[in-house]
Amino acid sequence: MTTGAKVPETEVVPIASGRVAVRWRASPRARRISMRIDPRSGHVIITLPRGARRADGLALLRAHSAWVAAGLSRLPPRTELRHGGHVLLDGQSHEIHHAPEARRGVWLEDGRLHVSGAEEFIARRVMAWLRAQAAHLLPARLRLQAGQGGFHPTQVRLRDTRSRWGSCSSDGGIMLCWRLVMAPREVQHYIIAHELAHLRHMNHGPDFWQLVDQITPHRRQAEKWLHAHGAGLHRLGGA
Ligand SMILES: [Zn+2]
Secondary structure, three states, X not given: OOOOOOOOOEEEEEEOOEEEEEEEXXXXXXXXXXXXXXXXXXXXXXXXXXXXXXXXXXXXXXXXXXXXXXXXHOOOOOOOOOOOOEEEEOOEEEEEEEXXXXXXXXXXXXXXXXXXXXXXXXXXXXXXXXXXXXXXXXXXXXXXXXXXXXXXXXXXXXXXOOOOOEEEOOOOEEEXXXXXXXXXXHHHHHHHHHHHHHOOOOOOOHHHHHHHHHHOOOHHHHHHHHHHHHHHHHHOOOO
């Protein structure tokens, strides 16, 4: 941080509505103090520009405590990855079944996701399994849609993004958020179509949307689904 007194990275701060977990960020480039809620961790992230003090951030937090409380209350519940919990793949919900005696890793059977090994590793193993599914399924689906529409992405990468489901760079590379593998196939189809369309239109103009609607019928439905459930996908796996 920038001024003498050390600012902790995260701390729990009491405000009018209760206690909130604050994560401090120092940004030499920021012009003013800003505050946002991280939907994944539930932290309130306060960014301090050069010269700003923790006290200034706390003042902003307290001045907007009603906004913070409302924002936190709107976060979807955190999904628990444990025995009896549920996990989504292609929009299908699978119950997690702990099979401590098994030696097979993680596998789908009879609509349930079986997880071997010690109980404390269930969440980690399910997350690793989901990421492996994403790595296996999403690039292949993108290549298939690209082939059908005559698109030629130069590269396909998966990342763990917080705000975007995909992006397309000017050199023709496409990035998808791996968490998309949890969404229904129609949603994946739309996000992939959206990024492919950016290979021809690097904007969101009328020609872009016309092309999107030519190559996927799922835009409206997908936007609706993401609006309702997208934050929940980001919340899985914790901070
Ligand atoms: Zn776009």
